[in-house]
Amino acid sequence: MTLKVGVIGTGAIGQEHINRLNNKLAGAQVVAASDIDAAAARAAVAKLAPGAKVHADGRAVIADPNVDAVVVTSWGPTHEEFVLAAIAAGKPVFCEKPLATTADACLKIVNAEIAAGRHLVQVGFMRRYDSGYRALKKAIDDGAIGAPLMVHCAHRNPSVPEAYVSSMAIVDTFIHEIDVLRWLIGDDYASAQVIVPRNTRLTHSKLDDPIIVMLATKGGIRIDGEVFVNCQYGYDIRCQVVGEDGVADLPEPQSVPLRREGRFSTAILQDWKLRFIDSYDVELQDWIDATKLGKVDGPNAWDGYFAAVTADACLEAQRTGAVVPIVTTPRPVFYDKG
Ligand SMILES: NC(=O)C1=CN([C@@H]2O[C@H](COP(=O)(O)OP(=O)(O)OC[C@H]3O[C@@H](n4cnc5c(N)ncnc54)[C@H](O)[C@@H]3O)[C@@H](O)[C@H]2O)C=CC1
Ligand SMILES: O=C1[C@@H](O)[C@H](O)[C@@H](O)[C@H](O)[C@H]1O
Numbered sequence: 001m002t003l004k005v006g007v008i009g010t011g012a013i014g015q016e017h018i019n020r021l022n023n024k025l026a027g028a029q030v031v032a033a034s035d036i037d038a039a040a041a042r043a044a045v046a047k048l049a050p051g052a053k054v055h056a057d058g059r060a061v062i063a064d065p066n067v068d069a070v071v072v073t074s075w076g077p078t079h080e081e082f083v084l085a086a087i088a089a090g091k092p093v094f095c096e097k098p099l100a101t102t103a104d105a106c107l108k109i110v111n112a113e114i115a116a117g118r119h120l121v122q123v124g125f126m127r128r129y130d131s132g133y134r135a136l137k138k139a140i141d142d143g144a145i146g147a148p149l150m151v152h153c154a155h156r157n158p159s160v161p162e163a164y165v166s167s168m169a170i171v172d173t174f175i176h177e178i179d180v181l182r183w184l185i186g187d188d189y190a191s192a193q194v195i196v197p198r199n200t201r202l203t204h205s206k207l208d209d210p211i212i213v214m215l216a217t218k219g220g221i222r223i224d225g226e227v228f229v230n231c232q233y234g235y236d237i238r239c240q241v242v243g244e245d246g247v248a249d250l251p252e253p254q255s256v257p258l259r260r261e262g263r264f265s266t267a268i269l270q271d272w273k274l275r276f277i278d279s280y281d282v283e284l285q286d287w288i289d290a291t292k293l294g295k296v297d298g299p300n301a302w303d304g305y306f307a308a309v310t311a312d313a314c315l316e317a318q319r320t321g322a323v324v325p326i327v328t329t330p331r332p333v334f335y336d337k338g
Helices: 012-024 038-048 058-063 076-088 103-116 131-141 166-185 277-292 301-320
Strands: 003-008 028-034 069-072 093-095 121-123 148-156 189-195 211-217 222-228 236-243 247-249 258-260 263-265
Touching: 003 012, 003 058, 003 277, 012 028, 012 038, 012 069, 012 277, 028 038, 028 058, 058 069, 058 076, 069 076, 076 093, 076 103, 076 121, 103 301, 121 301, 131 166, 131 236, 131 247, 148 166, 166 189, 166 211, 166 222, 166 236, 166 301, 189 301, 211 301
Parallel strands: 003 028, 003 069, 069 093, 093 121, 148 222
Antiparallel strands: 148 236, 189 211, 211 222, 236 247, 258 263
16 A cells, blocks of 8 residues: 655745655655645645645645545644644654744644544654664663763754744754754753853854753763854764763764875765764665554654653753753653553
């Protein structure tokens, strides 16, 4: 059976996902799409999924009887509406991060899914599908470094557009660390603090760059995460876990080491699309396969909610400089298994 997918939002990642669902991965076909920029939706469909129907809005995509499952890749503030509408229609939905822009909205989605009585929602936290993070997790789970004590990590982008402001360092960028580190070390967060060092000369008045996010887990692990989005030299994701018996690092992406003109060098990737290209493929193939079996195997609505609560605490810490507790409602039994 081919999973017939409707895609809402045909911008940068929407086009990437249409292409992989329709032309790279097995078992899915993009049959419908929409964007508030209708011309952009028509152009994306013509290029990447000819024959797919272009609808006037996202709700029409969800209501299309030909659509089995929905992918939401529109702007973050629209996610809540489309995910809730997909749940109401009983259709599985893959939503790019964030699940919704507030913790309350994420909780609404959690409650709607529980009321529907079926697992329908997956969130696009693709790092859980990255071969490097998976190898790192296996080393930790196999006991290679003993009990984790500290995590040092960094999320560096070469540059960001002018519209990128301080809060986005948390909700758009560090949100990936928030999800993947919790999964990596198998512990939930207890508190957050944000430290602002001297700003780079390349930033502007509405963006503190870089920042350091400090998280403490319930089990006492300390995490320091640098976010530096005007680092210039490349897209660089680093993660080092310090355990009782040793230290484990996230593997570097593969690149040919060059010796030339008195120098030894390797290339550094410039862009998130390339750094995680394989993870997006694995993530969406897994989503197609699990959806056909009526399951959600990946990050679920609870993970989206947990990330949003943590992000809210980080935002408060960013505004106030205080250590802010991270408090969620109790995890419903519904999410014990995906
Ligand atoms: N997992 C990941 O690594 C990444 C995730 N994202 C997430 O994907 C989402 C989209 O990001 P980008 O593609 O970079 O942004 P984008 O701005 O390139 O594309 C978003 C598209 O959504 C459309 N849109 C806005 N409101 C809409 C509505 N009500 N109905 C239909 N379409 C609507 C816009 O016209 C635009 O074409 C964001 O939530 C972002 O955080 C983005 C990049 C990487
Ligand atoms: O999700 C992403 C972007 O939205 C975000 O703006 C970047 O900072 C991240 O590196 C990328 O993975």
